[in-house]
Amino acid sequence: MKTAVCNGSYGDPVVKLDFGSGVSHTGPPLATGITTMFYAPDCPDDRYYSIVSSQTSCHDTWHTVLHDHTGNSGGYMMLVNASYEPSVFFTETKELNLCENTTYEFSAYVLNLMKLSSSDASTKQPDLLFTIKKPDGTILTQYDTNTIQPTADPQWNKYSVPFSTGAGVTQIVLEISNSGPGGNGNDLLLDDIEFRACGPNIKVGFTNVDNTEPQNVCKGQVQNYKLIADLNNGYSNPKVQWQSSTDGSGSWTNIPGATDLSYAFQFAADKPVGTYQYRMAAAEGDNINSPTCRVYSDVRTITVNAYLAKPSITAPAVCEGDALTLTANAPGAIRYEWTGPGVTANNKAQNPLVIDNATVAANGDYQVTVFSAGDCPTLSDKVTVTVNLKPVIPVLTPAPICKGDLIILNETTPNAKSYSWSPVTGLSDPTAANPTVMPTETTTYIVTVTSNGDCTATQTVTVTVMPAPEASISPQKKIFEGQSVVLDAEAKYADTYLWSPADGLDDPTKLNPVASPTDDVTYTLKASSGIG
Structure with a gap:
């Protein structure tokens, strides 16, 4: 007989046995009269049952089952190791107070514990008999599941039988019994045994x-x-x-x-x-x-x-070019809707609201509407956002200096609150706007300027240090009266030359002039760089 299910609407269960749930692996035995089997805390032998939340280690021929048929990891189910002779797994004998001429469904979820890989011709498979009878034992209807075949993976199946009370039937007895012999196999899990009305959809x-x-x-x-x-x-x-x-x-x-x-x-x-x-x-x-x-x-x-409490908005100070981040504190909010100068279609639903590369165009008032479940809106107070401008540092190009000279780095940045120069070597004051420097070699200084809102900017200033000129000459020349001689001289880092006295020289501004003196004379060479 093929199982049948209710194709319409159900009533509340008249009988329901889901075996409960708990935090421990095993549950208590069933009440007296529900089953003719014997209780074992776990891994029952033939003719015994257990109430468990999982089956993982009793027999390697059994499926590993981690939860009941509903997926509840703490839900209990009835683990049955069937007896050799037919026995009653479940019975309900109390008065059910049914109605005449009413359709009901008697059902249960069953899982064959035997693995397909562990089954052969000698393996006994579950075969259940659903019986509905009168209190005097008269059978009203029966449903035989026939052999429940083994599967490769654990598989719950619902087995059910519809039943109409007919005229004069208001009291019945429900029973699920074992039709197959025990021994090697005939091991199963039972869950969610129910009896309830079934009617039109x-x-x-x-x-x-x-x-x-x-x-x-x-x-x-x-x-x-x-x-x-x-x-x-x-x-x-x-x-x-x-x-x-x-x-x-x-x-x-x-x-x-x-x-x-x-x-x-x-x-x-x-x-x-x-x-x-x-x-x-x-x-x-x-x-x-x-x-x-x-x-x-x-x-x-x-x-x-309910409406949410009015949200507060956190709006940290932000500098031009940085990301402006506004955060709404609204526990329980499921949706956000921002308004304000920097809000766009792309960011209006964010929380936090992030405006990348903020400019003064983002200045102004912002508000957020937060929505609770059910889309109930709550509007925040306004918060005013100011994007602080970063300092604009003028570019300094100081003239080259001679080694050993001093120069003032006169930096004048509007709205500057502080200065910081590096490297500090050779600086009179690394925190001054116009420190005096005397570098020993060409040096690039970095100045960091802080303005309103602790916004910073940096600029570089290069001080070029020119080395002092070097000159050497032949210390003595001898000639006869009326002769001429070239004054031998060498110079480095020099751009202009001047010999003195100029008497007898063809050009006193040449590095190597021709001298035609009429008397003994001492000439002196002055070599100068282009910056003096």
Whole structure:
């Protein structure tokens, strides 16, 4: 018999066994009467079961299973090592108070623990029998899963059987038992055993059944809503009831008078912040009054969202050319919207707001609107931003000096607050605007000027040091009266020459003039550089 599932809407579980959850690997044994098997804390032998959150180390022929079928790593499940003879894994015998002529679904999730790679013809595979019977033992319906084949990877499958109570049936017994023998194999995991009503499909939405998105409203905002439902055929005398829930725990309250396929209502300005859930129940006739007999639509949600506190803005001082960064302190904000001179379409939604290479064009007032969940806006106070100009340092080109001379570096930068010169060697005061320097060689000085807002700029000043001229001459020349001789001289770093006295010289400004003196004479050479 092939498994069948409810193709419509479900009711709340009349019976639900999910085995709970916890922080430890193993859970407590089941209550008396639920199973005929024996409890073992972990790794059960034949005829035993365990309540575990994972299976990792019992047998290398079993799958490694890290969590229950819902993916909850702390959720427990029933680990069954089936007995050699048929046994009852699960039974529910308490009075269920069902409704006549109502369809229900009995289901469970099952995982065959045996690995495909560890299975052969001798391996016993799980085979479960779902049974629904009257309290006197009369069987109403059964569903045999037949052999649940092994898989290469752990695989949960839902097995279910639909059941209609018919006339006069309001009390039943549910049972899941073992149809396969134990021994080598027949090991499985069970999870989420449920029994609940199944009925026509219900579609619900805001304004129309296709609008299923959660709705949001801001605290203090008046908003009108209308829920619309579409109930498929399946009941001869359908009745409906809208319900609401505000505690998030699954407790539902009937909304008085809301018994039509549409429900219009208003959220007033004083509606408290919180999440409000709505669903529609449907049932056959007066069964609408029995929680175990009706089915429900999916839940639709409206959230009343609080406004955020007014955000503060941090706006550090910034210098021209640097990045201007404005940060809004708004815990819980999901969206930001900036306004101000430097805001563009590309950066208006940033936080922090970053304006690269800021100029004075970014000066002015800035504000940010922050939005809470539900897009509820809160506007900040204005913050005034000033982009400080960097100092403009005039370019100095001092004339070359002779080695050993002094020169004043007269730097006059408008709005300067401080100066810093480097290197400090040869400087009279490295923090002065016009220090005196006497370098021994050509030196490039770097001056850093700080102005308003601690903005800085740098400039270089090169002082060229010219070496002193050097000259040498032959100390003595001898000639006869009436003869001439060239005055031998050598000079370095010189541009002009002057011999004295000039008497008898063909050109006293030459480095090597011709001398034709009439008497003994001593000539002196003065060599000078171009800068004196």
